[in-house]
Amino acid sequence: MPHWYVDNALNLVTFLPLFGALALLFADKEKKALIMHAATWIALADFLLSVPLFFLYDADRGGFQFEQRLSWIPSIGVQYYIGIDGISLLLLLLTTFLGFLSILSSWTAVTERVKEYYVFMLLLQTGMLGVFISLDFFLFYIFWEAMLVPMYFLIGIWGGPRKLYAAIKFFLYTLLGSVLMLLGILAVYFFYPRVTGGGYSFDITEFIRVLGPLTQPEWLEMQKWVFLAFFIGFAIKVPMFPFHTWLPDAHVEAPTAGSVILAGVLLKMGTYGFVRFSLPMLPHATRHYLPHMLALSVIGILYGALVAMVQKDWKKLVAYSSVSHLGFCMLGVFALNQQGLNGGILQMINHGLSTGALFLIVGLIYERRHTRMISEFGGLSKQMPIFATLFMIIMMSSIGLPTLNGFIGEFTILVGAFAIPAGYGFSVPWLGLRVGGMFWAVCGVLGIVLGAAYMLWLYQRTMFGKLDNPENARLKDLDLREIMTLAPIVVCCFWIGLYPKPLFRILEKPVAEIAARLSAAETGGQAAAEATAARGALGR
Template identity: 40%
Template sequence: MIIEALIGFTFLAALVVMLAPDEYAGRLAFGLSLLPVVGSLYMWSQFDATGNALLEGGSLAFETQVPWLTAAGYQIQWFVGVDGISLPLIVLATVLSSLAILSAWTPIDSRQSQFFGLMLFMEANLLGVFTALDFFLWFVFWEAVLVPMYFLIAIWGGPRRKYAAIKFFVYTNIASLIMFIGFMALVFNLDVNTFGLPAVAVALRSGGLSGAFGLSPTALKTAAFAAMFLGFAVKVPVVPFHTWLPDAHVEAPTPASVMLAGVLLKMGTYALLRFNFTMLPDVATQYAGVIAIFAVVSVIYGALLALAQQDLKRIVAYSSVSSMGYVILGLVAYTQLGVGGATFQMVAHGLISGLMFMAVGVIYNVTHTRMVGDMSGMADRMPVTVGILVAGAFGYMGLPLMAGFAAEYFIFQGAFASSVIPVAPLFTAVAMFGIVIVAGYLLLAMQRTLFGPFRLETDYEVTRAELHDTLPLMVLLLCTIALGVAPDIFFTMIKEAVTPILAIGGGA
């Protein structure tokens, strides 16, 4: 019952913080957020599951399965559990939520109780997304995550916050509707009476799908795959469905940007692995070339867009588009290193992007500007913050002994050896070139803003950041190094969970 305890406690903590006086809300929220961190680390220490939970032969850890509702002949269950794919993301969500809350103490100076309550409410729903194994239950959590993020952007965001919040909400909601239709088209034409994801996956593997809407079973699977892929691709986001992301990041307050890049984007890649690449591997392998094109275009185009930006937040935002392209390439490779590396990249990117957004936020809190041309020589005035920012940037570039290097190495090795991607070495080589562009724009931005003679185009005095601003950066940097030095902290359980997917996907 530890999953229920974690989710229930976090919801309760959100309510308590919302009712607390503003002057105590930040510290109360941070204190309460530490319990889910402890709970997720306990789950990691006690983890015992084998294989992939959605396939025959796999088992779940901390599983609870209780009938809930019956509607139109289908049983809806409270069905939760974790495997080696979901557990690292749960740990990421709890750790990043606590650090984001701590980083919000300085910039959030109005309606604090509501802000921190919404942060905890979002965390609770994220835990639900990564643990729910009944589609109806999972979809409730999936949609509920959007609500606090919408308000965090719309209330505490920048000058164009309402536009960015509405764009984020409309894009992701339409995508969710398309995805919902695609999944339901499968369930209603299978011989199942449940929305349980393992039951649906097994039924699809056994060939029990009947045709519908004038489509053959094969055509129906292809259409459903396309609908779900589109729905999840918007959340990732994959080019060309990425246009909502820069606006949301730029206008969102820094702690919300940290959660958006660090965890919410992983909802899309996690769902792609759970649904598209596990349930419909025959369709994924048939169109592996097309999916690989989406992945490589996202890598290169996202990096080129970042190269053209002058706003530090936009640079990091477009970097996320590029990084998520690597995840898609690893997933479609259907190799242990490819799929495992893609899952590992979700965690690595969550840590590094969270660090980068926090560091940019700390600099903005002091300088009140994020524009590259407005400042230089920040290293002399904020050495600790700048040092950590530089280290995070090198992590983005794939510096050895950091988590980003390990993730990209696994993905490139897995993609290069893929037997399902046409001309896989060529796709891999083009994607690897993205690292060169990443290094170019990050080094250029750092050289212009952090080094050289000090200059600032605002009237604010630049001083060293407070401890509660730099402490989250230090923790994230240490976590990034730890996963880079010892990737098996998570990679062993990830490999065990993804191995069954390879057999059904034709990989190795």
């Protein structure tokens, strides 16, 4: 690989869509085909540019690579500091991959205001990529929040009947979360120089290195507040129960590509936030709030699955399944051990692939029939065999059938959850009840069973049975472009399902580091608590 590529790869990948969008701004808005093709090529080029990173990333070395650090706003210690580790690498690839596919899927779905549409799609792409590569908190926040604007427009302009309501709800909800997170960032930012005695900084790696192991009582107390501030920001994005109510509206009203990006990438920004910031930087608070986090994750899994079960709208069903699956990711992450984290992160990728594909599938049907009511369909497998086959594979992946990606993720998460020691959950002393790994794992399994139930039932109701609705009798099967949008995802599902080792290898080092920080914090925290107690005893 040429040297210039290695040096600038992240910038190239991140800002190519932005410059593409700027170039499109000057295109004639009547030349729809040209704009469409240009956007697709830009997205494809972006994906192709990002692929070599996967091979160039040195998994044995671990840590942040492809770093770049420039002074930006020296007055307040802001740097342009980017870099990726294994976790962000996978999410970056997922983003460029789904970005390309969702733009490809929009060719026939979006027919009006084409130019603006692709401009916003590309801007969104830059925003999301920026979130994953930022190692400076300020930079991170800019991408994190600026990204809301194109998403707002995508829902608001090209969305369904209740688009305005859904768009503003999405915008307000996530903005409220972000600004509260901003306060958390500010609190850390002002605290950091008091520890180091140096100047201000937003350097995430420094925050983690210095503040993570710190056991100063003031900081331990502050961690809890900062954790809550971050929690609101990230939990709304994930979304964790009870902050999920924006999601069904936004997902259902958004255009297909918007839903794919929302489910595939945007939600991952929340889980990524927990993994990147909350866990390593605030390990003590993470421990402190662990029972609540685990409980919310499990409630999310079960609640999402149960609500998905009763949906009449195909897209809404998929939307609620997202709530359930993201609950899984959170359960894995908050298992706080190597397996759990591995599984949680891998499941983010899996969910991006399978739910992204499910939204594409709903989109394909919606384009043909202009309805998403499950009761309108039935027996489609006879009319659309290719579609039914692809849908079957994706559905199985979503359920977690062995040989497909979902299985690997869910299995690893359950292993991790099982290993959660007793006493990290809720304990009810007067009943002699100490909730431990077994409980969380069983809840997870229950979620998987429910997931299989609603998915299989959906498949049965739409694909099998008699083709009794005459409107469905004329449906065309997928054309080549439509197959092209789904086939790559199917390939990935099999790849991860059969041979996940390369992914785990990339994740190993960064995840091990986070897990080590958390267990160090556990012992360190206990030592600090004992020391405080001892001092108290001496004082008396």
